[in-house]
Amino acid sequence: MTALPPGGVITIAGKRVSRLGLGTMRLTGPGTWGPPADVTAARTVLRAAIDSGITHLDTADAYGPHTVEDLLRRTLHPYPDEVLLATKVGMVRPAPNVWKPLGRPDYLRAAVEACLRRLAIDRIDLCYLHRIDPAVPLADQVGELAALQDEGKVAAIGLSKVTPEQIRHACQVAAIAAVQNCLNLDEPDDPALTYCADNGIPYIPYRPLNAGRLIPSAGIDKPLGWLLALGEHVAPIPATSSPQHLHALVQAGHRLHP
Known part of the structure; x- marks a missing residue:
């Protein structure tokens, strides 16, 4: 690591990484569809994140779809x-x-295989179930990711947008390495936050600045500082497509955890 990790450090899925991560959903076109308007700026954001000490990168096959995974590989x-x-x-x-x-388990398997090809890796460090499909038993969905874990294609399994009861149910099928839910000053209540703290599960708030809507009134330090103060298990992943905004996020991380 060439720079101090912004926000301090946390262990997620067995890796010691920066507590301030980078969400990549904004590295797409309008509607989270297709390529970003400025591909050069998007690639600059990714390189600058690594150079700035950010070592937790969060993406999804649905971003684009497939756009950001391709961008990560190329960059x-x-x-x-x-x-x-x-x-x-x-x-x-x-x-x-x-x-x-x-x-559906067959779809999840095909999706993981496609992610491996797009990212040009043999194993996904952390693979989240992006959303629970209400038409499929949760045990079948998590169970397929667990099977892929047993095969060495997934190192760790996460859940996104879930309740404590869903986390509890999933943990009966496989070890859950992280939970990613929406949490910010405008949307401050999530019972999964305490559940994760009580059960030693890293909690990854997405949309920590409420898609930038908090910045005009609260700046960057207040929303991120509020999240980091909720517990050492909290590791926000603000998203940006701007190198300048990325720099501001990193500097805030250092101010909040010097």
Whole structure:
């Protein structure tokens, strides 16, 4: 690691990484669809994140779809050893701004195999079930990821947008390495936060700045500081497509955890 990790450090999926990570959903076109308007700036953001000490990168096959995984490979492969590369499966994208969960085991398996090819890796560091598909038993969805883990294609399993009861149910099928839910000053209540603290599960808040809506009134330090103060198990992943905004996020991380 060439720079101090912004926000301090945390262990996620067996890796010691920066507590301030980078979400990559904004490295796409409008509606989280297709390539970003400025591909050069998007690649600059990814390189600058690594150079700034961010070692937790979060993406999904649904971003684009497939756009950001391709961008990560073209920009950062071979990935530095210290980087935790997390992706998500279980969501399909029929159109811009349209998201539909799909958790059939055969689909999840095919999606993981496709992620491995796009990212040019043999094993996913952390693979989230992007959303629970209500049409498929949760045990079957997590069970397929566990089977892929047994085969060495997934190192660790995570859950996204889940309740404590769903986490509890999933933990009966496989070890859950991280939970990723929405949490910010505008949306401050999530019972999974305490559940994860009580059970030693890293909690990854997505949309920590509420898609930038908090910045005009609260700046960056207040929302991120509030999240980091909730517990050492909390590791936010703000997203940006701007190198300048990335720099501001990193500097805030250092101010909040000097």
